[in-house]
Amino acid sequence: MELALSLGDNTNKQFSFLENPSKMINPSASSTSTSDKDLRFCIGFGGHRSLSSSSSPSVEEEKKKATEPNNRFRVSSSSVDPPLQLQLHFPNWLPENSQQGGRMLLGATTVAEEEEAVPSMSVSPPDSVTSSFQLDFGIKSYGYERSSNKRDLDDEVDRSASRASNEDNDDENGSTRKKLRLSKGQSAFLEDSFKEHSTLNPKQKIALAKQLNLRPRQVEVWFQNRRARTKLKQTEVDCEYLKRCCESLTEENRRLQKEVKELRALKTSSSPFYMQLPATTLTMCPSCERVATSTALPSTSAVHNLGLSTSSLRGPLIPVKPRPAKQVS
């Protein structure tokens, strides 16, 4: 069962907001080319089955779930059902005044530059335009969360600072393992990127890394982990679905067993009645496809029709009336 991310028929579409930073920076700007339609995406799973269509949450809830880190994608229903369409909202965590900065960052380095081309903040000369800008970008742009309290903002600044120091340490000592925490804004942006493309080509990776002031390797790792999380969630959903299938089949099986029991009881108790049935009482044997008459001698096909398996009970029999009873030994 595979996860399929669909962007309509244009699967090779690049990140639109990377191609046009203004889309990303100022999503509220009513660019006519960036309609909600453009940003719509579908997520479908190869399994093609519905998940709790009876208890489907509201659209708002779905939107919320879709933006949550631990979102559980709703699987599309059967092939008949349309895939779930989720609205893609570009992050609103970028301040408008960072728009120019973002462009500057992109302009300061070329796309073709590789991982080393995104230097740590403190490695670059302090008077370097790029590095000073990146430092500025790193603190201001990533502290942009519209946090209602100062602590969040301080945290963001601290994170940026620790990022810088971590990268320093990386350069100095590659043996120690560091763990940085991506800011909410960075995560949100990566999340949105992931919704557009669950995998990145090198160009996209580098561009994204520059946008977020991360190393391409970090972006790559994030996408790897994100894919893993998606798969894990999907596995959980699948498991849940199969569990429910199993339960319902067990229930149906129980019901059918009961039905068989009742039919057996009915057969044995009302045999004389069937012996008087007219010849028009016909049944069709599903396996030999011969019509059996109930008034005739108990032919083999008629006897066959009395097969006790549940499958024969569900077969194309034509129970005009309860069939003649066969002596169940």
Place this chain on the structure above:
DNA sequence: ATCTGGCTTAGAGTTACATCA
């Protein structure tokens, strides 16, 4: 056309760290 080695990338599994209750 086939083989081979190098390179890149993705997935799976794991570890280490940050955060929170």
Place this chain on the structure above:
DNA sequence: ATTGATGTAACTCTAAGCCAG
């Protein structure tokens, strides 16, 4: 202040695909 649970960044390992020689 401590601790266990949880989430996740980052790591290793492996396999597959691609390409040049």
